[in-house]
Amino acid sequence: MTASPDLKQTMDDLGRRARAAAALLATTAGADKDRALIAAADELVRAEEEIVAANALDMAAGEEKGLSKALLDRLLLTPERIAAMAKGLREIAALPDPVGRELARWQRPNGLDIARIAVPLGVIGVIYESRPNVTADAGGLCLKSGNAVILRGGSESFHSARAILAALTRGLEAAGLPADAIQMVPTTDRAAVGHLITMEAFVDVIVPRGGKSLIARLSAESRIPMFKHLEGICHTYVHAAADPAKARDIVLNAKMRRTGICGATETLLIDRAVAASLLPLLAADLARAGCALRGDAEARELAGETPMAAAEEIDWDTEYLDAILSVRVVDGIDQAIEHIRAHSSSHTESIVTEDAPTAERFLNEVDSAIVMLNASTQFADGGEFGMGAEIGIATGKLHARGPVGVEQLTTYKYQVRGSGQTRP
Amino acid sequence: MTASPDLKQTMDDLGRRARAAAALLATTAGADKDRALIAAADELVRAEEEIVAANALDMAAGEEKGLSKALLDRLLLTPERIAAMAKGLREIAALPDPVGRELARWQRPNGLDIARIAVPLGVIGVIYESRPNVTADAGGLCLKSGNAVILRGGSESFHSARAILAALTRGLEAAGLPADAIQMVPTTDRAAVGHLITMEAFVDVIVPRGGKSLIARLSAESRIPMFKHLEGICHTYVHAAADPAKARDIVLNAKMRRTGICGATETLLIDRAVAASLLPLLAADLARAGCALRGDAEARELAGETPMAAAEEIDWDTEYLDAILSVRVVDGIDQAIEHIRAHSSSHTESIVTEDAPTAERFLNEVDSAIVMLNASTQFADGGEFGMGAEIGIATGKLHARGPVGVEQLTTYKYQVRGSGQTRP
Numbered sequence: 001m002t003a004s005p006d007l008k009q010t011m012d013d014l015g016r017r018a019r020a021a022a023a024l025l026a027t028t029a030g031a032d033k034d035r036a037l038i039a040a041a042d043e044l045v046r047a048e049e050e051i052v053a054a055n056a057l058d059m060a061a062g063e064e065k066g067l068s069k070a071l072l073d074r075l076l077l078t079p080e081r082i083a084a085m086a087k088g089l090r091e092i093a094a095l096p097d098p099v100g101r102e103l104a105r106w107q108r109p110n111g112l113d114i115a116r117i118a119v120p121l122g123v124i125g126v127i128y129e130s131r132p133n134v135t136a137d138a139g140g141l142c143l144k145s146g147n148a149v150i151l152r153g154g155s156e157s158f159h160s161a162r163a164i165l166a167a168l169t170r171g172l173e174a175a176g177l178p179a180d181a182i183q184m185v186p187t188t189d190r191a192a193v194g195h196l197i198t199m200e201a202f203v204d205v206i207v208p209r210g211g212k213s214l215i216a217r218l219s220a221e222s223r224i225p226m227f228k229h230l231e232g233i234c235h236t237y238v239h240a241a242a243d244p245a246k247a248r249d250i251v252l253n254a255k256m257r258r259t260g261i262c263g264a265t266e267t268l269l270i271d272r273a274v275a276a277s278l279l280p281l282l283a284a285d286l287a288r289a290g291c292a293l294r295g296d297a298e299a300r301e302l303a304g305e306t307p308m309a310a311a312e313e314i315d316w317d318t319e320y321l322d323a324i325l326s327v328r329v330v331d332g333i334d335q336a337i338e339h340i341r342a343h344s345s346s347h348t349e350s351i352v353t354e355d356a357p358t359a360e361r362f363l364n365e366v367d368s369a370i371v372m373l374n375a376s377t378q379f380a381d382g383g384e385f386g387m388g389a390e391i392g393i394a395t396g397k398l399h400a401r402g403p404v405g406v407e408q409l410t411t412y413k414y415q416v417r418g419s420g421q422t423r424p
Numbered sequence: 425m426t427a428s429p430d431l432k433q434t435m436d437d438l439g440r441r442a443r444a445a446a447a448l449l450a451t452t453a454g455a456d457k458d459r460a461l462i463a464a465a466d467e468l469v470r471a472e473e474e475i476v477a478a479n480a481l482d483m484a485a486g487e488e489k490g491l492s493k494a495l496l497d498r499l500l501l502t503p504e505r506i507a508a509m510a511k512g513l514r515e516i517a518a519l520p521d522p523v524g525r526e527l528a529r530w531q532r533p534n535g536l537d538i539a540r541i542a543v544p545l546g547v548i549g550v551i552y553e554s555r556p557n558v559t560a561d562a563g564g565l566c567l568k569s570g571n572a573v574i575l576r577g578g579s580e581s582f583h584s585a586r587a588i589l590a591a592l593t594r595g596l597e598a599a600g601l602p603a604d605a606i607q608m609v610p611t612t613d614r615a616a617v618g619h620l621i622t623m624e625a626f627v628d629v630i631v632p633r634g635g636k637s638l639i640a641r642l643s644a645e646s647r648i649p650m651f652k653h654l655e656g657i658c659h660t661y662v663h664a665a666a667d668p669a670k671a672r673d674i675v676l677n678a679k680m681r682r683t684g685i686c687g688a689t690e691t692l693l694i695d696r697a698v699a700a701s702l703l704p705l706l707a708a709d710l711a712r713a714g715c716a717l718r719g720d721a722e723a724r725e726l727a728g729e730t731p732m733a734a735a736e737e738i739d740w741d742t743e744y745l746d747a748i749l750s751v752r753v754v755d756g757i758d759q760a761i762e763h764i765r766a767h768s769s770s771h772t773e774s775i776v777t778e779d780a781p782t783a784e785r786f787l788n789e790v791d792s793a794i795v796m797l798n799a800s801t802q803f804a805d806g807g808e809f810g811m812g813a814e815i816g817i818a819t820g821k822l823h824a825r826g827p828v829g830v831e832q833l834t835t836y837k838y839q840v841r842g843s844g845q846t847r848p
Contacts, residue, residue, distance in 0.1 A: 108810055378846075417796075418796065418799030422677035
């Protein structure tokens with residue numbers, strides 16, 4: 001869809017205001033940003049009633065539209081969820097300032113002093129679906145990292161997001177920061193998204209948060225770089241030298257702790273050498289937890305009493321986001337790595353083994369954003385990594401890979417200090 | 425132009441072979457890559473006659489086509505220039521291995537050990553114009569950083585580049601590395617470029633080396649991220665507290681040392697407070713060196729005896745790449761920064777001042793890839809920065825900013841080592 005002249009002007013105005021705010025934010029002291037984050041948290045709590053009322057409008061419209069129970073649950077804001085958003089902002093405030101870090105510094109023989117300094121990216125566009133809490137999370141992370149942000153939430157959560165934004169804005173103003181630091185596209189017109197992802201003059205990075213179809217569509221049309229992952233087809237590989245107890249714990253957790261997150265394991269690879277002894281136990285654990293299994297011929301043969309459906313080719317390339325696991329027996333690490341190269345979405349893969357050289361080979365040769373040894377793939381998360389909150393996980397290779405936290409929302413510039421040097 | 429089915433297959437084959445080579449290179453020991461670089465340097469010197477002969481074909485065709493003298497000079501390969509290419513490869517071999525660096529490492533309370541490790545980007549496409557030496561430089565930098573490269577030189581230098589590539593290939597093979605690590609598009613068909621910049625499955629980054637029109641065209645069509653700069657509209661700002669002698673040295677060097685490089689200053693900003701005393705000296709220095717001047721009304725009035733043409737609006741946005749300088753009188757650092765924000769291409773800007781707080785303001789508030797104090801903008805170069813050779817300068821904000829050396833040709837992944845951890 002093409003933007004109408006009016007919409008184009010609205011969007012360009014947002015962009016221009018974001019650029020102006022970004023120029024101010026780039027040199028705003030960390031303490032001032034933190035004050036604004038804490039003020040915004042206070043305002044969120046204070047605005048609880050107003051936010052719940054706005055959310056009720058969205059919920060009613062959602063019910064009328066026949067949104068699924070799962071979607072309605074994502075949409076719902078309760079006092080507890082509002083408190084959680086406020087807590088999130090306070091946690092972001094407590095992180096170290098990612099801006100101004102000296103990433104490297106050295107002197108040249110001619111006396112030039114060269115420093116690589118972290119600076120904000122500029123303006124970030126965040127496009128999300130129904131979860132209204134992204135408004136506060138993304139707004140907070142962008143502010144902390146000195147970036148202006150233009151938010152575009154789903155039309156279902158429009159009123160909720162607007163009420164949250166109003167509270168954030170009051171927080172910004174209370175701390176003397178420009179309200180334009182966090183803006184929201186003021187219309188649910190879908191053409192606005194098309195404009196947002198092509199207004200390169202005003203937006204430096206797009207962060208899409210949502211399902212695969214949204215992200216695929218945005219990727220095809222965006223002229224602006226994105227921090228994104230299309231999907232998380234994560235693998236857990238149980239090697240011949242795996243500790244059986246660890247393998248059972250890890251596989252069950254990697255698949256079943258939460259099946260709907262991108263770090264959930266979708267495919268289990270298991271070495272032939274241990275499949276006969278270990279696969280029946282793994283299969284039984286998973287089945288007991290409610291997981292359906294789809295295996296290759298050998299896996300089905302070795303799964304013991306647990307029923308296992310026949311996996312089809314497409315299963316190896318499927319992100320179920322559900323209580324389903326595909327299972328393949330492999331004849332060793334080479335075949336495991338080869339399978340992962342062919343089918344992984346480059347998000348997160350884990351090996352379970354007690355053999356150190358095999359572990360190092362896996363960690364070095366598998367080229368995904370996150371590679372793990374003896375740990376559940378569900379740890380693929382900025383919070384679990386100790387990076388504080390994350391705005392998403394990136395599986396692209398450029399700039400940010402893996403969890404995208406406040407550090408990854410910065411870039412750098414070189415400051416060169418001389419005393420009159422000219423180049424020979 | 426769309427690629428014919430045959431061309432598409434040729435390009436996809438190149439891509440597939442590059443991917444396979446990249447997988448090997450990613451875990452190739454630094455010493456092996458260095459041996460290949462040194463062997464390639466030896467082979468270049470050994471192939472001097474063959475390369476000069478191939479170059480003679482290109483030179484003859486270029487003369488027939490009526491290429492300009494400047495272009496023919498860029499195209500020419502002499503034994504000295506071949507030796508320089510070989511020397512460049514040896515210097516790249518001497519750099520530290522950028523792959524496998526531990527960029528960060530920390531432990532989590534649950535015992536997980538998280539390491540951020542530098543890994544190659546994968547496959548890099550380098551598109552360049554007439555300089556055949558880029559074949560060796562780009563090939564060497566990509567190899568050192570563990571990346572496979574697909575080179576696409578200008579049609580004018582096709583035979584020269586092919587002869588250089590043949591020598592590089594012999595070096596790779598002598599060191600037991602895959603010849604596919606450095607490949608060249610085997611046709612001068614321009615549609616090949618269109619295919620190269622859209623084959624996202626096989627190429628991770630495009631590095632365009634060439635004039636503004638080439639880069640603008642590639643930017644509009646590429647589906648693959650680029651490390652690029654469109655142009656270098658660099659500014660030198662002479663502040664009221666400038667040391668006059670430094671200002672004279674720096675301005676003259678920043679403009680006139682070499683006028684055709686992207687780090688050459690194109691606009692001089694000078695504070696009103698010192699313009700009357702200093703501008704006549706600067707203008708005379710520049711005119712004596714053969715530089716034409718274009719100034720705003722005030723600059724023309726204060727330039728003294730040196731003639732200065734009237735600058736038009738377009739001058740502030742022009743990369744002359746020639747012995748021409750635009751000159752504007754400003755009323756202080758605010759106006760200087762404002763001018764730079766409006767007109768800079770975000771490449772390199774320098775302030776000349778002895779006032780430390782003003783210097784820090786400039787270094788912090790000007791958001792260009794490189795900001796300098798009391799130094800010539802012509803230092804904007806990976807070699808001058810001590811990073812070894814560079815594949816180019818990037819003015820984008822993502823991933824690599826400023827000189828793109830071997831470190832910037834890597835990305836990272838996370839290696840997470842556990843002992844059976846599951847996520848609560």
